[in-house]
Amino acid sequence: MDRALEEIEFLALSPNRIAVLNALRDAPATRRELEGETGASQPTLGRILRDFEDRNWIARMDEGYDVTATGRLVAAGFTDLREIVETELTLRDVVPWLPTDEMDFDLLALRDATITVPSQTRPGAPVSRVTDTIRGADSVRIVSHAFNERSLETIHRGVNENGQRFDGVFSTTAIDALADDQSLGDLLCDLLEADRAAVRVVDGDVPHAVTIADDVLSLMVRDDDGVLQAALDTDDERVRAWGRDLHERYWDRARPLEASDLE
Structure with missing residues (x-):
């Protein structure tokens, strides 16, 4: 499979991953803050944050995590794609x-x-x-x-x-x-x-x-x-x-x- 498609699938298969990336796109946050904002458990957050660090989408800070430039790019692109698909679903039967x-x-x-x-x-x-x-x-x-x-x-x-x-x-x-x-x-x-x-x-x-x-x-x-x-x-x-x-x-x-x- 195309590597880009693999990364899209990686994000799409987990609403928690999307929620965490979007949360960090808005502002830096600690794990505890991410738990409260996304509803993901601490073990789940641990796996997601490690995966994001491996991809250099986020960076660890003294008091939490922040999104990198490429992480922000991925988050924005995925949001755009989601909005396009949501629009298509809305209009599919009447277009x-x-x-x-x-x-x-x-x-x-x-x-x-x-x-x-x-x-x-x-x-x-x-x-x-x-x-x-x-x-x-x-x-x-x-x-x-x-x-x-x-x-x-x-x-x-x-x-x-x-x-x-x-x-x-x-x-x-x-x-x-x-x-x-x-x-x-x-x-x-x-x-x-x-x-x-x-x-x-x-x-x-x-x-x-x-x-x-x-x-x-x-x-x-x-x-x-x-x-x-x-x-x-x-x-x-x-x-x-x-x-x-x-x-x-x-x-x-x-x-x-x-x-x-x-x-």
Whole structure:
């Protein structure tokens, strides 16, 4: 086996080794302090520290141990690798349908994203997740190819009862679908008259379904047949900046929706 892979395996097979190396990366420590910080027993710590000294990853000091330059390098590299793998695991089931070609941020920004998928008992779980982020938000921005009944009702209530600010830009197909339903069309007409709501329509396709509710961005993920597969949400600023820019670009291209468009 490649020596580098052997060293990666050496670290990966023991959470205690990773914990000790990261602890010393943060600050020098005694064995007793390492025991309290990592939970490893003294015999285990003894073996780990000897192994690390043999590799020159740490150095013994008068009052404990400190990480060396190469030990710090290994700790940082392993942390980066772990974050990459954690991100891949988070996105593994939805990455085929993510608009990655248009995402101008590092995918590591999605490492802590929440993925909500439909189930037999909760087929509407993704929609419910996004609706929950909308409910109670002071400001909501949406750019989407769809405007579902639950989101419309939640936004209508938020704008008219709670002073919510709403700026939505939708495809013509999304607006046409609402206009075909009398009750939903009436709800949208009422929303257009609110001072704190503005709705625009894009004469063309909108391949995204992005909602920004205060500091949370939600992305509805659909497969090639248009079937909803998941909702992804995150409060990472890099992702939110991408979402704000996306909303602004479509907003500038769109025209204000008029009540006559719903007749």
